[in-house]
Amino acid sequence: xxxxxxxxxxxxxxCGMMANTVYAGEVNAAVAANFTAPVQQIVxxxxxxxGHTVKLSFGSSGKFTAQxxxxxxxxxxxxxxxKNPQLLEKEGxxxxxxxxxxxxxxxxxxxxxxxxxxxxGHVLRKGGYNxxxxxxxxxxxxxxxxxxTLEELGLWNAVQGKLVTGESITQTYQxxxxxxxxxxxxxxxxxxQNGKVTEGSWWIVPAHLYNPIKQSAVQLSAxxxxxxxxxxxxxxxxxxxxxxxxxxxxxxx
Amino acid sequence: xxxxxxxTLSHPNFSLDVKFQAPAVGVTALFGVSGSGKTTLLRCIAxxxxxxxxxxxxxxxxxxxxxxxxxxxxxxxxxxxxxxxFPHLSVRANLEYGYKRIKxxxxxxxxxxxxxxxxxxxxxxxxxxxxxxxxxxxRVAIGRALLTSPRILLMDEPLSALDSASKQxxxxxxxxxxxxxxxxxxxxxHAMEEVTRLADHLVLLQQGKVIASGALHETLxxxxxxxxxxxxxxxxxxxxxxxxxxPYHLTRLDFSGGSLWVGKVNQALGMPVRxxxxxxxxxxxxxxxxxxxxxxxxxxxxxxxxxxGVDKVMVKLRVGDSHTLLSRITRRSRDHLxxxxxxxxxxxxxSVALM
Amino acid sequence: xxxxxAPADLQSVWLTLKLASVVTLLLLLIATPxxxxxxxxxxxxxxxxxxxxxxxxVLPPTVLGFYLLLLMGPHxxxxxxxxxxxxxxxxxxxxxxxxxxxxxxxxxxxxxxxNAFESIGKRPLEVAATLRASLLDxxxxxxxxxxxxxxxxxxxxxxxxxxxxxxxxxxxxxNIDGETRVLxxxxxxxxxAMEYDAAHVLAGGMVLFSFVVLLGLYLLGGKEGKR
Numbered sequence: 001x002x003x004x005x006x007x008x009x010x011x012x013x014x015c016g017m018m019a020n021t022v023y024a025g026e027v028n029a030a031v032a033a034n035f036t037a038p039v040q041q042i043v044x045x046x047x048x049x050x051g052h053t054v055k056l057s058f059g060s061s062g063k064f065t066a067q068x069x070x071x072x073x074x075x076x077x078x079x080x081x082x083k084n085p086q087l088l089e090k091e092g093x094x095x096x097x098x099x100x101x102x103x104x105x106x107x108x109x110x111x112x113x114x115x116x117x118x119x120x121g122h123v124l125r126k127g128g129y130n131x132x133x134x135x136x137x138x139x140x141x142x143x144x145x146x147x148x149t150l151e152e153l154g155l156w157n158a159v160q161g162k163l164v165t166g167e168s169i170t171q172t173y174q175x176x177x178x179x180x181x182x183x184x185x186x187x188x189x190x191x192x193q194n195g196k197v198t199e200g201s202w203w204i205v206p207a208h209l210y211n212p213i214k215q216s217a218v219q220l221s222a223x224x225x226x227x228x229x230x231x232x233x234x235x236x237x238x239x240x241x242x243x244x245x246x247x248x249x250x251x252x253x
Numbered sequence: 254x255x256x257x258x259x260x261t262l263s264h265p266n267f268s269l270d271v272k273f274q275a276p277a278v279g280v281t282a283l284f285g286v287s288g289s290g291k292t293t294l295l296r297c298i299a300x301x302x303x304x305x306x307x308x309x310x311x312x313x314x315x316x317x318x319x320x321x322x323x324x325x326x327x328x329x330x331x332x333x334x335x336x337x338x339f340p341h342l343s344v345r346a347n348l349e350y351g352y353k354r355i356k357x358x359x360x361x362x363x364x365x366x367x368x369x370x371x372x373x374x375x376x377x378x379x380x381x382x383x384x385x386x387x388x389x390x391x392r393v394a395i396g397r398a399l400l401t402s403p404r405i406l407l408m409d410e411p412l413s414a415l416d417s418a419s420k421q422x423x424x425x426x427x428x429x430x431x432x433x434x435x436x437x438x439x440x441x442x443h444a445m446e447e448v449t450r451l452a453d454h455l456v457l458l459q460q461g462k463v464i465a466s467g468a469l470h471e472t473l474x475x476x477x478x479x480x481x482x483x484x485x486x487x488x489x490x491x492x493x494x495x496x497x498x499x500p501y502h503l504t505r506l507d508f509s510g511g512s513l514w515v516g517k518v519n520q521a522l523g524m525p526v527r528x529x530x531x532x533x534x535x536x537x538x539x540x541x542x543x544x545x546x547x548x549x550x551x552x553x554x555x556x557x558x559x560x561x562g563v564d565k566v567m568v569k570l571r572v573g574d575s576h577t578l579l580s581r582i583t584r585r586s587r588d589h590l591x592x593x594x595x596x597x598x599x600x601x602x603x604s605v606a607l608m
Numbered sequence: 609x610x611x612x613x614a615p616a617d618l619q620s621v622w623l624t625l626k627l628a629s630v631v632t633l634l635l636l637l638i639a640t641p642x643x644x645x646x647x648x649x650x651x652x653x654x655x656x657x658x659x660x661x662x663x664x665x666v667l668p669p670t671v672l673g674f675y676l677l678l679l680m681g682p683h684x685x686x687x688x689x690x691x692x693x694x695x696x697x698x699x700x701x702x703x704x705x706x707x708x709x710x711x712x713x714x715x716x717x718x719x720x721x722x723n724a725f726e727s728i729g730k731r732p733l734e735v736a737a738t739l740r741a742s743l744l745d746x747x748x749x750x751x752x753x754x755x756x757x758x759x760x761x762x763x764x765x766x767x768x769x770x771x772x773x774x775x776x777x778x779x780x781x782x783n784i785d786g787e788t789r790v791l792x793x794x795x796x797x798x799x800x801a802m803e804y805d806a807a808h809v810l811a812g813g814m815v816l817f818s819f820v821v822l823l824g825l826y827l828l829g830g831k832e833g834k835r
Contacts, residue, residue, distance in 0.1 A: 002661030060748050060800065062801070062802065063713075063800065064802050066674045066799075068805075119609065127798070130697070131700060131782070133782070136797060136800075136801075138797065138801035138803075139797065139801055162785070163784070164784060165782055165783035165784065166782070166783075167778055167783070167796070167800075171779065172776070174674060174677065174779075175677070175699075175782065178674075178677045178678050178681040178683070178684075179682040179683050179687075180679045180680070180681040180687075180697065180699040180700065181684070181782075182676055189709070256688055299738060300737075301734050301737070302739075308646070319635060323735070323742075323832070324737035325736075325737045325738075325739075325740050325741055325742050325743075325745075325746075326740075329738060330738070331735070331738035332733075333729075333731070333734075333735065339735070339736075339750060340754070341750075341753040341754055342758075350741075350749075351738050351739030351740055351741075353739075354739060354740035354741060354745070355740055397739065398738070399737070401739055401740055407738075462689055480637075502689060511757045
């Protein structure tokens, strides 16, 4: 092979690689576990339209916040609450003004047995159950909302002996799904598929009983100049994403 | 015969098919090369190995088609190749381990007696078994077995793991047991020296089968057994101490076939001793030798001759009323002297080993 | 660092000690015959049992906890059994934690004891048998004392592992104060809630305490070994 030929080839190769980095970026997204299913659909759509790729990590918002403080290489955070993104913003770890509410979580009282929960939630007052599962209110926004609801209903003291605490709403769901707890406060999104709840019985807790669960997203300072990260957050605000988010049982602000 | 045993056992690369009887007193040696099945046989007798067959000791059935006494219900003493003292127990606690486990009424052997028989006083004082030498440990193990007042003592090559100094240290104790113990002993060994020194009865094993069984001196002298082909083939003569020659440092032993002069023996006159005469140390003459340096010359009658390989002949001789000598000579000597069964000859004994 | 410990945290310290002690004791009772059988059996299914015992080492704790939750739940085999026996349900109870921890720490107790039994070999037991000791007698007078170092290791590992166990306990326990909120769960909750001061006090205390216990046991073991 002639030297000039190979040089041309190498040049072409390099150009191609550079083009890739400019036009098709990569986003590392940390996502609250309750948003797993919708974000996967959103990312699929986003990747198809933009050519960017999004790498997803799922976990609890608190854990992600602690990791980001220690330099975890995430570009965006889709938290389950408002508090953690605020904290990052305050500490200068998130791009100021990038924070927005991408979904409003809906709390639901759910049982794996059909017909167990009535559509007014009277079952809570009637008693007759052994265990009521909810997520640790210190750790999970849905847990806090559950606590607020019980307090608002004046039942907080009455249920003390029956409460079982999950570390996350995922674990809380498992307590109820395995039948070990008859009742559980979880996220509506956990039992919603294509806009419908298919299993068990449930009561969608009226929004006035708890403070809104503002699931907030934020762009992290380390990814300040990353066009792909910016593009992803913009896409998350768009109509296509909103349709998907609604279909999973979330409200929108 | 007090011990009747019949066992069959089949392992992938070893099988045992053994039937033998042994007398109710004295030491019966189970002799054979390693792999001949002697240890397995002993383990079957102890119930440590489960073979099909039958076993009775003094008319007590330990095993047959319906019965299988577990080891701990068989009144036996077992001395293993390695002393196997319990490391977590003191020497005294080791000795008392079995003693405590039999009913007081069945304790026929007092602790003090065993301790003095085997010279265990200062070993007990040392406390920890780890402080004992190999020979001392084996002595404790023998004492421990005897203290269960067994009706039979099984010994599995108790000396083979010891160096020769320890062996010499422990053999006198075993001989003492032989003399004073009223129970039968089955003694597994592949060392001819131990067997000729300790045994009265010999069971010969080869590839899991009994090929000969009988009184020691008869069996040793049988020319049809592989024993006769051993380099150290020979016979045993039971004799008595008859005279000490202090200036020359010699001792005369008498038996019905005559006398043998041996190196000084530290035994009183009249004491019984066992002498072992190897076939290679006995030469033959048809006339009484004159001017020989060999002092031990016995008149003997040839009872049997058997060719050994291409150049040797084994000659079996009767000496006195019931004693046997073996002599290994060359084929040429036999033809030259025209030796035949029934002939009277002079046997010159070059050396005698005292057991 | 603030050094006053909340009563709820003290409660979880006490609960942890109780759990670890009960689990260690139960494991000794269960693991000893199991280890004995594994060390001496020549059955063809011995390998299967040994693998089952070791299996908790493979599964992530939360996964094991989830399966236990299924098993002990109202639709699980164990759950139906406990219900039929009028014992109620096991998840979210102290008893449930004990069972989960026993299963999860089983290999840590069985394997050292099994190794100890195997290294003793058959000879000392045969010697004991020829000295009139029955099987049970052989076990208590010979095998147990000779396997002492293995038991010590098993106890250390079982205790330490139960104190540090987290995934199964969290999954099975439901984090109930005074019933199932053990130390590891309490520390985890504090860290997750970013209450680092409380977490540090508990974690520091736990590390220090465990170190003292383990050191004590090792020193004891060393003395035994020299004897």
